[in-house]
Amino acid sequence: MGTMKSRKKILGVSLSLILINMAAIMERADENLLPSVYKEVSQAFNVGLADLGYLTFVRNFVQGLTSPLAGILVIHYDRPTVLAMGTVFWALSTAAVGVSRHFMQVAFWRAINGIGLAIVIPALQSFVADSYREGLRGTGFGMLSLVGSLGGIGGGVVATVMAGHEYWGVPGWRVAFIMMATLSILIGFLVFIFVIDPRSHAFSDAFDRNVLMEKRKVSKSIWRESWTAMKVVTKLHTFFSPPSGFDHNASAALLSLFAVGCSAGALFGGVIADRMSHLYPYSGRVMCAQFSAFMGIPFSWFLLTVIPQSVHSWFTFAATLLFMGLTISWCGAAVNAPVFAEVVPPEHRTMIYAFHRACEVSFSSFAAPLVGILSEKMYGYDPKSVHPDSGSAQEAFALSRGLLAMMAVPFGLCCLFYSPLYFVFKRDRDNVRLGSSK
Incomplete structure (x- = not known):
């Protein structure tokens, strides 16, 4: 590389980790934008x-299909570069949604948005995994989730509040999309310029980076390396395992409380799981996951x-919503x-997070349309009967039953599948440690 990035700290915290967490904030903000303005x-x-x-289905389905891209890209590019690539995809598509005039245009750009998130999320997760020691990774991922949830709060609340207004003759929800896209591009640029990949730093302690990169280019093609990573991942047994009537401000407050609960719960769950992993190395984290999944049912x-x-x-x-968020947010x-x-x-590691994301969002992408189908076809939800301000009791009942079916059942299956x-x-884990010692 032409210039070497120096390791900088702000108040004792790595600048790279600060910027990575800022990227997580923008990613979660982007995810929460559209659900916050569904009515508009x-x-x-x-x-x-x-x-x-x-x-939601289109975005998640494309994200699931393209998640292995992250694992492939990090083979020949460092993760700050990969994160910048993904950020450009999601930011431009978010802005495009804000200026779309037809529903199919929105659907197309939501699909492109899924590609950006597919690249960014696994790279973020593997970056954090390499930045913390084994016994502290739960806390590290909990902190990532905590600050990411701040983005969820910001994206959801800002969009919800802005949706009720117009700015310069433009509907507020459109302005929120364009504003969030601009901030995302800025964060992506900062990540590309200042963030240091911890894996690159580790390599430089034992090898000259330029020699290492040349050796990798000569010895293995990107496709062979990608296939090797995929085979390692797929051999693992472990891997396969609002009510109507609230105004914008009240809805935003509820959304904020749930996001606060989830963010605090992720960090709290991470700390608890780290402690449990010391007491029960092979089962402590599993017990935490099953507790968290089960609590979603009641x-x-x-x-x-x-x-x-x-x-x-x-x-x-x-x-x-606050206590629900505190208890159901531990698993990830x-x-x-x-x-x-x-x-x-x-x-x-990036490939395993990519595969995990692919499976997770591929299955979860069916949830949103299934809620709509169940609510409309089985429980009689009629969008034309919903009053724009006061809502409708019958439609609220229908939607709540559709949501319940697509929440309680998956929570129960999740608890079972961790067994x-x-x-x-x-x-x-022993196989990996044995292989590393050879």
């Missing part, structure tokens, strides 16, 4: 609930069936991400 998008393009679910039931669907229940909704940061880092060699880890995690 529905009115702008005259579409129903199932169509809005289709937008909270979903209480949130969607017990609390009266009324604006007068705001405080009950607020408390429920406290368990999945640290476990993957332990069962895969360092050079293939095989009690038997296969030890074997996979």
Whole structure:
């Protein structure tokens, strides 16, 4: 490389980690933009609930299909460069959604948005995995989730509040998309200029980086290296394992409380899982994951069936969403991400996070359209009957039943599917350690 990036710290914290967490903030903000303005998008393009679910499906499905791109790109580019590439994809597509005039244009740009997120998220996760020691990875991923959730709060709340206004004659939700895209490009540029890849730094301690890169280019093609990483990943047993009536400000506040609960819960869960992994090295994290997944069932039931669907229940909704977020947010940061880092060699970590993301979003992409289909076809949701300000009790009931079906059942299956880890995690981790010692 022509210039060497120096390691800088701000208040004792690595500048690279600060910028990586800022990228996570923008990524989560981008993810929360569209769901926060579903009502305005529905009115702008005259579409129903199932169509809005289709937008989420398209983005997630494309993201799942293209997630292995991240694993391939990091073979010949350092991760700051890969992160900058992904940021450009998601930022430009986000801005394009904000200026779209037809629903199919929105769908197309949401698909492009999925490509950007597919590149960024696995690279972010492997960067954090390489930046923390094994016993602290739960805390590290929890912190990443915590600051990312701040972006979720910012993206969701800002979009929700802006959606109720116009700026220079432009609907607020469109302005929010363009503004978020501009900030994302800025963060991507800073990451590309200042962030140092910890894996590159580790290599430079034992090898000259230029010699290493030339050796890799001569000895292996990108396709052979990609195939090797994919084979390592796929051999692992461990791997396969709002109510109506609230105004924009009240909805934004509820969204904020849930995001605060999830962000704090991810960090708290990460710390607890790190402690549990010291006490029970091969089962502690699995127990944390099953507890977190199970808690989603009673909270979903209480949130969607017990609390009266009324604006007068705001405080009950607020408390429920806060505590729900605190308990159901452990799996990713406290368990999945640290476990993957332990069962895969360092050079293939981006690929494992890419495969995990591919599987996760491919399956979850069906949730949004299924909620719409269940609500409309089984429970009688009619978007034309929803009053733009006061909503509709019947439609709120239909939507809540569709949501409950697509929350409680997956939470239960998630809890069940973690069980095989009690038997296969030890074997996979020991195999990696044995291979590293040779």
